Structures are given as structure tokens and as C-alpha cells.
Amino acid sequence: MTNSAFPLSRPRRNRHDDFTRRMVTEHRLHVDDLIWPIFVCEGEKQCQKVTSMPGVERVSLDMLVEHVRPAVELGIPAVAIFPITPVELRDAEGNEAVNPDNLMCRAARVLKAAFPKLGLIGDVALDPYTDHGHDGLIQDGYVMNDESVELLRLLALNQANAGIDIIAPSDMMDGRVKAIRETLDANGKVTTRIMAYTAKYASAFYGPFRDALGSGGLLTGDKKTYQMDPANTDEAMREVEQDLREGADMIMVKPGMPYLDIIRRVRERFEVPTFAYQVSGEYAMMMAAIQNGWLERDRTIMESLIAFKRAGCNGILTYFALDAARLIRGSN
Numbered sequence: 001m002t003n004s005a006f007p008l009s010r011p012r013r014n015r016h017d018d019f020t021r022r023m024v025t026e027h028r029l030h031v032d033d034l035i036w037p038i039f040v041c042e043g044e045k046q047c048q049k050v051t052s053m054p055g056v057e058r059v060s061l062d063m064l065v066e067h068v069r070p071a072v073e074l075g076i077p078a079v080a081i082f083p084i085t086p087v088e089l090r091d092a093e094g095n096e097a098v099n100p101d102n103l104m105c106r107a108a109r110v111l112k113a114a115f116p117k118l119g120l121i122g123d124v125a126l127d128p129y130t131d132h133g134h135d136g137l138i139q140d141g142y143v144m145n146d147e148s149v150e151l152l153r154l155l156a157l158n159q160a161n162a163g164i165d166i167i168a169p170s171d172m173m174d175g176r177v178k179a180i181r182e183t184l185d186a187n188g189k190v191t192t193r194i195m196a197y198t199a200k201y202a203s204a205f206y207g208p209f210r211d212a213l214g215s216g217g218l219l220t221g222d223k224k225t226y227q228m229d230p231a232n233t234d235e236a237m238r239e240v241e242q243d244l245r246e247g248a249d250m251i252m253v254k255p256g257m258p259y260l261d262i263i264r265r266v267r268e269r270f271e272v273p274t275f276a277y278q279v280s281g282e283y284a285m286m287m288a289a290i291q292n293g294w295l296e297r298d299r300t301i302m303e304s305l306i307a308f309k310r311a312g313c314n315g316i317l318t319y320f321a322l323d324a325a326r327l328i329r330g331s332n
């Protein structure tokens with residue numbers, strides 16, 4: 001074969017060596033892109049392993065500052081706090097959600113005092129507080145919308161008063177962003193941001209999270225009457241449109257990896273700060289394979305995260321946040 005048979009353009013030239021690959025790389029994962037979800041529990045000196053999420057722990061408040069310190073030192077901008085409410089404090093209406101001294105509020109105060117510049121994200125939904133594990137109030141087996149939203153207003157305000165910077169409604173009730181925005185503003189919380197779980201799907205990938213929270217065994221039925229059908233994508237566009245109209249500052253797609261197409265569509269169409277949640281099931285799936293030696297740990301973590309940047313995300317909520325930050329910083 002003569003040379004003329006070869007193409008003039010050879011994409012492999014730009015892959016020839018490390019320096020060239022670095023020059024032409026299109027996306028980079030930065031520590032600023034990482035948000036670390038953390039689980040807090042009652043008690044003292046608690047650092048409980050979550051069986052289905054190897055490497056993830058529930059920590060009591062006396063251990064919280066030391067638990068979070070590495071994240072702050074690595075430069076992670078924010079953590080998302082999830083409280084494990086003891087069963088005896090759960091009830092049908094999720095009343096514990098509006099207790100100004102509930103676990104979530106105490107955790108927020110502890111972290112704000114220790115790390116004033118760390119962003120605190122508060123999940124707003126009733127499921128950590130209800131004895132049925134649903135995100136809203138139930139009547140005749142139906143998760144009621146407007147009545148639940150009335151409670152979510154108070155829940156959000158309660159968290160904002162405790163020092164939560166970003167309210168993240170994860171309940172998927174209609175109209176909750178507007179209601180929460182109104183309530184925050186009416187109470188002087190004008191700068192409290194809202195990161196809406198906008199396109200949140202009724203997903204099997206939340207299983208390990210519900211284990212971690214202890215709401216898995218409690219849940220009756222499924223969440224299909226409020227979370228989205230995994231088969232839908234146009235519907236996600238309408239959800240985003242609505243949340244933006246209602247005052248959402250940032251929007252989220254959840255789960256992550258199985259929904260990269262949704263992230264890309266949202267990004268291209270709306271051009272607003274867009275986040276993804278790499279959820280518990282994605283973490284569990286990768287960790288199981290890593291622990292079996294079937295996948296290479298570091299490369300798997302980083303490849304799973306760069307996919308979100310490629311799809312158009314500003315940031316990712318990920319249980320791998322510390323691992324990824326260490327890999328980026330080269331300290332691992």
C-alpha cells in the first residue's frame with residue numbers, strides 16, 4: 001500500500017502522548033464540581049457502615065466535624081446533609097421535619113460553626129420523617145400534593161433558619177419551588193438558594209439510600225405517582241421549565257448515569273446551572289465490581305464522573321466526592 005492511501009487527517013496524532021492529550025482535552029473534572037452527600041445519625045461516637053454502600057458511613061454529630069474536615073481541606077464546595085430520623089420520632093405527618101432542633105438542623109449548626117465557608121445543602125422532602133417512607137402526606141393511599149407542599153414550606157424555612165444555604169426539594173410535588181421561594185422570601189431568606197430536584201425519576205437505583213436512611217423497610221408501595229417515569233424525556237423539559245418559572249436557581253437530574261441524555265437536553269435547551277446526582281445504586285454497583293476486582297477503582301470513578309461534565313453538568317452529587325478530589329489533587 002502506498003502512503004497516498006492513508007488519510008491526511010489522523011485523529012491518533014492528538015492521542016500520541018500525554019502532553020498532547022492534555023492539550024486537546026475538552027472536559028476536566030475540578031474539585032469545585034463535587035458535592036458530597038453525608039448521612040448523620042443520633043447517638044455518640046457513631047460511625048456506622050452502610051452495608052449496601054461500602055465506604056459510606058452514618059456519623060453522629062460529635063464525629064461530624066472530623067468526618068467533614070477532609071472535604072473542606074480538599075476544597076469541596078458543599079455537602080448535602082441527610083438525617084437518619086429514629087423510628088420513634090417518625091409519624092404519618094413527618095412532624096419531626098419542622099422541629100427546629102431536629103437532627104438535620106443540629107447538623108447544620110455544627111457544620112456552619114466549624115466551617116463557615118462550606119456550602120450546606122438541605123434535602124427537603126418528608127420521607128426521612130414519615131413512618132410510611134413517602135415524601136408527602138397520605139390520604140386514602142394517595143400522596144397529596146398541595147397539603148404536602150404546605151409542610152414543605154415550613155420544612156424549608158426550618159432548614160434555612162438553621163443555616164442551610166441551598167434548599168434542595170427532592171419530593172417532586174407540583175408547585176413546591178414557588179411555595180418554598182415565597183415562604184423563604186417572606187421570612188427574609190432572600191439569598192437562600194433553591195436547587196430543585198427537577199427531573200427526578202422513580203428509580204430502582206435509590207435502593208441503597210433507603211437502606212442508609214432506614215426508610216426502605218418502611219416504604220409502602222412505590223413513588224410512581226410523583227417521581228417521573230424512566231421512559232420519559234419531553235416531560236423532563238416541562239418540569240425544568242416549570243421549576244425555573246417558579247424560581248429555581250439550579251436544577252438537578254437524578255439518577256445520573258442512566259439519564260445522561262436528559263442532562264444533555266436540559267443543558268442545551270435551558271443553559272442554566274445543571275447538576276446530577278450519581279445516586280446510591282450507581283455507587284453500590286461500581287463499588288461491588290471494584291471490590292470484586294472486576295473494575296479498576298480510580299479509573300472507574302473518574303470515568304463515571306467525567307461523563308457528567310461531558311453531558312453538560314456544572315456539578316455532581318457523588319459519594320465518590322472525597323476519592324475523586326484526592327485523585328484530582330494527586331494525593332491518592
Ligand SMILES: NCc1[nH]cc(CCC(=O)O)c1CC(=O)O
Nearest residue numbers: 125127170205206209279280281
Ligand atoms: N426524597 C428523598 C431522597 N433524596 C435523595 C434520594 C436518593 C439518593 C440516592 O439514592 O443516593 C432520595 C430517595 C427517594 O426518593 O426515595
Ligand SMILES: [Mg+2]
Nearest residue numbers: 172173174239
Ligand atoms: Mg415538578
